Amino acid sequence: MMGTGKTTVGRVLATKLGYKFVDTDEIITQVTQQSISEVFATSGESAFRQIETQVLARVCAYTHLAIATGGGIVLRRENWSYLHHGLIVWLDAPIELLYTRLNTDETRPLLQAGDLRTQLETLLQQRQPLYSQADLRVNVNLEETPEQLATRILAAIPQVLKKGETPTTQL
């Protein structure tokens, strides 16, 4: 979900693994020469989602790569076939944490209209069943630094290889 720390923590995780790192939002910004907000404003969400799928289709083919996606990557069914090229980590954060982080942020176009808490609740309700398809669920809290979170994710990854319910890691 937006604001959980995919970009921030993903970068740290990549360093710890000795992997390269890419962020699909950053690639979209580079190829369109527009900010994410501008892409939404000039072309619309549907066009953004198409570009996002094209970018994911390219980057998922690489090994030794950590990919931070946009929070809406789960929405298109075809994206899942690309996501499953790798190990999918769900950063799950409570609404209050997201609210604290995104309160003054103007770079997430889907959160600009109306009450932020309501927007977050609505999006999370829609997406929770999709996020829960991830391989690893990581409960995010306000106490941990990106460094600590990345360490915890690394430690939890072996559980993913074991058969059973989706593992969850919390502090």
Ligand SMILES: Nc1ncnc2c1ncn2[C@@H]1O[C@H](COP(=O)(O)OP(=O)(O)OP(=O)(O)O)[C@@H](O)[C@H]1O
């Ligand atoms: N563990 C953390 N501790 C403190 N601040 C954090 C942590 N992780 C992320 N942040 C901060 O929270 C904000 C949102 O993080 P980030 O941009 O990484 O989220 P995201 O999941 O990539 O969001 P989006 O889906 O919109 O791309 C940033 O200002 C970032 O610095």
Ligand SMILES: O=C(O)C1=C[C@@H](O)[C@@H](O)[C@H](O)C1
């Ligand atoms: O959750 C979402 O739908 C989004 C998350 C951001 O990373 C961007 O991809 C964009 O703002 C949409």
Ligand SMILES: [Mg+2]
């Ligand atoms: Mg991001």
